[in-house]
Amino acid sequence: MTDLPLTKNIDMSRAPFDIGQYRQAQGYDAVLQMFKDMAPSDVLEMVKNSGLKGRGGAGFPTGLKWSFVPSGDDAPKTKYLVVNADEMEPGTFKDRLLLEGDPHLLLEGMLIAAYTIQANTAYIFLRGEYLRAEKLLREAIAQAHEQGLLGKNIQGSGFDLEIILHTSAGRYICGEETALLNALEGKRANPRAKPPFPQVSGLWGKPTIVNNVETLCNLPGILRYGVDWYKALGKGGDAGTKLCGVSGRVNNPGCWELALGTPIRELLEDKAGGMCAGYKLRGFLPGGGSTDFLLPEHLDLTLDYDVIGKAGSRLATGTMIVLDDQTCPVGMVGNLMRFFSHESCGWCTPCRDGLPWIDEIFQRLEKGGGRAEDLQILTDHLEYLGPGRTFCALAPGAMAPLGSALRHFREDFDAHIHSGGCPWRK
Amino acid sequence: MTTSTIIASSAPKVQARTLSPEETHEIDHELTLYPDRRAVGLEALKIVQKHQGWVSDESLVAVAEYLGMSAHELDGVATFFNLIFRQPVGRNVMLFCDSVSCYIMGCERIKDHISARLGIDYGETTADGEFTLLPVPCLGDCDRAPVMLMAGEQYRNLTKEKIDALLTRVQQEQTNK
Ligand SMILES: Cc1cc2nc3c(=O)[nH]c(=O)nc-3n(C[C@H](O)[C@H](O)[C@H](O)COP(=O)(O)O)c2cc1C
Ligand code: SF4
Ligand code: FES
Numbered sequence: 019m020t021d022l023p024l025t026k027n028i029d030m031s032r033a034p035f036d037i038g039q040y041r042q043a044q045g046y047d048a049v050l051q052m053f054k055d056m057a058p059s060d061v062l063e064m065v066k067n068s069g070l071k072g073r074g075g076a077g078f079p080t081g082l083k084w085s086f087v088p089s090g091d092d093a094p095k096t097k098y099l100v101v102n103a104d105e106m107e108p109g110t111f112k113d114r115l116l117l118e119g120d121p122h123l124l125l126e127g128m129l130i131a132a133y134t135i136q137a138n139t140a141y142i143f144l145r146g147e148y149l150r151a152e153k154l155l156r157e158a159i160a161q162a163h164e165q166g167l168l169g170k171n172i173q174g175s176g177f178d179l180e181i182i183l184h185t186s187a188g189r190y191i192c193g194e195e196t197a198l199l200n201a202l203e204g205k206r207a208n209p210r211a212k213p214p215f216p217q218v219s220g221l222w223g224k225p226t227i228v229n230n231v232e233t234l235c236n237l238p239g240i241l242r243y244g245v246d247w248y249k250a251l252g253k254g255g256d257a258g259t260k261l262c263g264v265s266g267r268v269n270n271p272g273c274w275e276l277a278l279g280t281p282i283r284e285l286l287e288d289k290a291g292g293m294c295a296g297y298k299l300r301g302f303l304p305g306g307g308s309t310d311f312l313l314p315e316h317l318d319l320t321l322d323y324d325v326i327g328k329a330g331s332r333l334a335t336g337t338m339i340v341l342d343d344q345t346c347p348v349g350m351v352g353n354l355m356r357f358f359s360h361e362s363c364g365w366c367t368p369c370r371d372g373l374p375w376i377d378e379i380f381q382r383l384e385k386g387g388g389r390a391e392d393l394q395i396l397t398d399h400l401e402y403l404g405p406g407r408t409f410c411a412l413a414p415g416a417m418a419p420l421g422s423a424l425r426h427f428r429e430d431f432d433a434h435i436h437s438g439g440c441p442w443r444k
Numbered sequence: 445m446t447t448s449t450i451i452a453s454s455a456p457k458v459q460a461r462t463l464s465p466e467e468t469h470e471i472d473h474e475l476t477l478y479p480d481r482r483a484v485g486l487e488a489l490k491i492v493q494k495h496q497g498w499v500s501d502e503s504l505v506a507v508a509e510y511l512g513m514s515a516h517e518l519d520g521v522a523t524f525f526n527l528i529f530r531q532p533v534g535r536n537v538m539l540f541c542d543s544v545s546c547y548i549m550g551c552e553r554i555k556d557h558i559s560a561r562l563g564i565d566y567g568e569t570t571a572d573g574e575f576t577l578l579p580v581p582c583l584g585d586c587d588r589a590p591v592m593l594m595a596g597e598q599y600r601n602l603t604k605e606k607i608d609a610l611l612t613r614v615q616q617e618q619t620n621k
Contacts, residue, residue, distance in 0.1 A: 106581055109544050110584065111582075114584040145584070146527050147593055150598075182477045188525055203482075204478075266548050271589075339545055356542075357543055
């Protein structure tokens with residue numbers, strides 16, 4: 019047993035385990051056992067009971083999502099599993115650790131997921147810039163084929179699976195799961211209307227599950243050590259462990275596997291070594307660029323989906339971005355707005371037109387052309403681009419750091435207007 | 445970042461370039477992995493770009509014809525993606541992370557240093573065709589910011605000194621060729 023199921027094999031100072039080393043460490047045992055003893059419905063039940071929630075940002079229960087896929091004799095024969103490895107959320111560097119650190123863990127998780135929903139083809143949608151991950155995944159897939167862990171009639175189970183690696187070419191919106199499906203089909207990656215949900219009608223109209231890399235990497239542990247073990251890993255309301263990162267002016271930035279329910283303070287102070295000398299903590303985005311700022315007073319909250327949610331933010335990707343007292347909060351949020359404005363796919367008007375307007379206001383604030391009414395315009399956008407007003411969650415995600423910054427760092431916005439530009443640059 | 449070259453219907457018809465045997469061989473392999481020819485559009489563009497350095501109108505039309513789709517449709521895909529180049533780029537494309545963690549760690553100063561040293565801004569190529577500078581969203585190395593990806597190599601914890609050493613090395617390698 020282990021209490022670090024995601025990272026137990028990972029040591030970034032050496033190459034990741036090849037298939038021999040991985041199997042030596044009991045890798046793929048869970049899958050072999052599954053083929054012997056478990057029907058797909060048994061695996062589904064187990065994943066449901068484990069309490070695993072999606073690690074791609076939204077935190078949706080994985081077992082529940084899978085249960086919407088049609089099964090039984092009347093179900094479509096062709097179904098797909100798609101791995102979302104398009105990691106591109108600003109400040110997020112966790113899936114990379116798994117992809118480069120233990121590629122076979124992902125393949126094993128994919129085998130479990132594909133068997134459960136009875137998909138015989140799986141695509142890994144990999145960010146184009148992740149070149150090392152691409153090379154390592156290609157090698158791992160080839161090794162798994164050689165050892166009969168992929169292909170036809172895997173280990174005599176009667177189950178077939180092919181894994182195909184698709185590398186993208188840089189566009190954040192491809193991480194949104196329906197935009198991702200359009201991209202895989204060779205179209206412009208605009209999101210799709212839901213319903214129908216991909217579970218019923220996804221890739222080429224077939225039932226499709228899209229899961230994040232980290233989500234899938236949780237599965238081998240759950241199958242091997244069981245639901246009780248998995249639940250007990252979490253210290254609070256959520257089950258399992260989570261990759262958590264810290265970037266910004268801290269002594270030891272990095273990414274670690276922590277029990278869900280660990281206090282944020284432990285992540286920031288023990289793991290990341292606290293703030294660099296001469297810098298104080300002003301706030302932080304707890305889970306990447308689309309989350310609301312939290313403040314130093316929130317450090318004793320625990321890393322739990324509900325706890326962070328109640329505090330008005332989201333655990334989301336679990337990679338925290340630290341704002342120190344010598345970085346301009348307006349500049350930091352302006353940087354995020356520039357990103358979201360560039361990456362808007364242009365499909366719906368509030369986002370396509372609203373984000374460039376916001377970006378332009380931030381540029382003026384920075385250079386000294388800020389006007390008092392600008393802050394009202396920014397505030398209005400929180401509503402125009404809020405949840406339910408746009409076609410996908412990109413725009414509401416962009417509003418999270420903006421709205422919370424306007425609440426918490428209002429005096430910095432005012433200072434930009436009154437002192438004719440960014441006071442931090444003078 | 446991406447430049448859209450609209451092939452207007454009034455424009456003179458662009459002649460397709462002949463795809464090389466390597467290009468068609470690699471595209472054919474991709475075709476075995478998807479149930480639909482047009483699904484291979486992006487892969488095919490990436491293959492062409494790998495061999496040619498960028499995707500010219502002639503290449504675009506060739507790929508579209510090969511996949512049995514319209515050039516307009518394929519250009520819609522090509523221009524959607526940040527890393528498909530519809531203009532020539534330098535031998536070394538510097539994908540410079542300008543996202544939030546790198547911003548906090550001072551990437552703007554590093555970018556200004558690169559711009560000053562090479563005389564190019566984002567989206568531009570040096571006169572000798574050696575370097576193109578492009579901004580790229582978060583490269584997933586935020587704990588080692590600032591970060592840049594160039595010619596398949598990720599450079600981390602960037603400082604002005606590291607940039608100087610790197611640029612000097614690449615320029616020297618080029619002169620020695
Ligand atoms: C704009 C946008 C970008 C996203 N980017 C990613 C991403 O890079 N990786 C990811 O796993 N999920 C991303 N998501 C979330 C996915 O839409 C989806 O919820 C997730 O892949 C589901 O997997 P999970 O249930 O395993 O978390 C993004 C969502 C939005 C709205
Ligand atoms: S919210 Fe933005 S990214 Fe999402 S569909 Fe609309 S324009 Fe595209
Ligand atoms: S913000 Fe630059 S690597 Fe993540």
